[in-house]
Amino acid sequence: MSTIAGPGHTPPIADVRHNEAMSTGRTSHRAGRPARLLSAVFQPIGDEGRAALVERRISEAITGGVLHAGERLPSEHDLAQAFGVAPATVREGLLALRTRGLVVTRRGRGGGSFVADSADPTAFTQAALRTTTRVTLRDAATHYLAITRACVELAARRADPSEVELIRARIHRAHGGDLRSWRRIVDDAVIELAALSQSARLTREQMRLQAELSPFFALVDREPAEQQRRLDALDAILDAVTAADADTAGHLVADAVAHDVSWLVDYRARLEAQ
Amino acid sequence: MTTTHVETPAVIVADYFGQAIDELEGWKARFATELAAARARGPVTTDVLDALVAPYALRTFDALALPVYGSGFIAALDSLSDARSHLAWWQGADRGKLVLAAQSVNKEAIDYSELEWYRVPHQTGEAHVAGPYVDYLCSDEYTITIASPVFLDDEFVGVAGLDLLIDQVERDLTPKLAPHGADISIVNGVGRVLLSTSPHRETGDTVRGAELDALTRTECPGMALAVLAG
Numbered sequence: 001m002s003t004i005a006g007p008g009h010t011p012p013i014a015d016v017r018h019n020e021a022m023s024t025g026r027t028s029h030r031a032g033r034p035a036r037l038l039s040a041v042f043q044p045i046g047d048e049g050r051a052a053l054v055e056r057r058i059s060e061a062i063t064g065g066v067l068h069a070g071e072r073l074p075s076e077h078d079l080a081q082a083f084g085v086a087p088a089t090v091r092e093g094l095l096a097l098r099t100r101g102l103v104v105t106r107r108g109r110g111g112g113s114f115v116a117d118s119a120d121p122t123a124f125t126q127a128a129l130r131t132t133t134r135v136t137l138r139d140a141a142t143h144y145l146a147i148t149r150a151c152v153e154l155a156a157r158r159a160d161p162s163e164v165e166l167i168r169a170r171i172h173r174a175h176g177g178d179l180r181s182w183r184r185i186v187d188d189a190v191i192e193l194a195a196l197s198q199s200a201r202l203t204r205e206q207m208r209l210q211a212e213l214s215p216f217f218a219l220v221d222r223e224p225a226e227q228q229r230r231l232d233a234l235d236a237i238l239d240a241v242t243a244a245d246a247d248t249a250g251h252l253v254a255d256a257v258a259h260d261v262s263w264l265v266d267y268r269a270r271l272e273a274q
Numbered sequence: 275m276t277t278t279h280v281e282t283p284a285v286i287v288a289d290y291f292g293q294a295i296d297e298l299e300g301w302k303a304r305f306a307t308e309l310a311a312a313r314a315r316g317p318v319t320t321d322v323l324d325a326l327v328a329p330y331a332l333r334t335f336d337a338l339a340l341p342v343y344g345s346g347f348i349a350a351l352d353s354l355s356d357a358r359s360h361l362a363w364w365q366g367a368d369r370g371k372l373v374l375a376a377q378s379v380n381k382e383a384i385d386y387s388e389l390e391w392y393r394v395p396h397q398t399g400e401a402h403v404a405g406p407y408v409d410y411l412c413s414d415e416y417t418i419t420i421a422s423p424v425f426l427d428d429e430f431v432g433v434a435g436l437d438l439l440i441d442q443v444e445r446d447l448t449p450k451l452a453p454h455g456a457d458i459s460i461v462n463g464v465g466r467v468l469l470s471t472s473p474h475r476e477t478g479d480t481v482r483g484a485e486l487d488a489l490t491r492t493e494c495p496g497m498a499l500a501v502l503a504g
Binding site: 081082103127157158159160162163166170191192194195199201203204207 | 373388406407408411412415416464465466477478479480
């Protein structure tokens, strides 16, 4: 696990410790195998139960703002089907979420499980940002940049201008709407642009990273000037992709990510000072 | 008198993907009749649609000499009574029903109106071989989707479709094309390479400009694919 520590997450340091312990073996050297890759094979799979996985999926969706305050969750039956687990497992996961105050259950007509009214993705993300060190934040951004940049550079080589224009039209339609729909459109646009790389692996990685970091970008985008800045940056990147100019597209992505990180680092300092 | 079927690369490609088009055209007519009957009985919900599509979608996996990865029907936007959008879709080794989080949890409409496999059959009224593209909605893989529009009278109600993974198409078609030349490539409408007998042409790259001019282009009958020979 290398996700940024959100509320209730295991610190990523645990993985590092296991890694060190496993890579001290010598047999792999004698066998002529790369010791670090071999140790990765035998990393702990994790004994986390399925109910805990259900809990984590839903809690991440709530803290990340994918599920909104007051929103009704699907029935236990539907959740069980969606997750591919037994209804009893879903019940156990929901119980844990209730204990954490993320979910409330109402009885009777119109009852069911709902995201707690107090669930505010901004507050969750602010809390996560406060508890994340600068080194972890910058490392996450470095990873995000490496993948996004590789996708965009490949897209510049491979995309047809008509494919780029579909993305551009979408983000311009969304601009000026509420923050939630703006962020959804931006996330979709970035993933669509990544898909123009024609690389399934890179696109899957981009999707994973986008989901992880989007709540932080949403903090930045609460300021209208930053939304405008992001729109302009995306436009410039799309121009470079259309012009098949991979170098410019790559540099523009690097500038955009650097701006987000420095904004978040400053904001983190302001939160700490409070 | 018999006619000999000349196995040119363009014909091999057209036969290969043509099977998929024929299969979809074959079931969509019967499916349309059943959908019309279901509408006459009452509102068509996602559950009603899933039940109608399932037998055809599941049959498609075994009906063809093609490595079908996914199969089903994608409803026209705003055509169902309980959801703005819906994919009645089965995929993978276990042929499991696709459950998209955005549909099952957020109940948000997935806007697939601009995606090639939906947009082109909708606009042209004809079957289309879409891709190759990274399918971030269903398979999460590099994919070709063959899609055929379904109409009730003049109303567009969705597309019947099936997915093939490029990984498997490469296994199938490269050996068949190899005897015809060391630089035979299949490209789509924007010139994107689907696969090539030349190890130096990368799947996903786009052939254009002077490079394209140096190659002989043959259209594959009945679909927006062409064969480039060097």
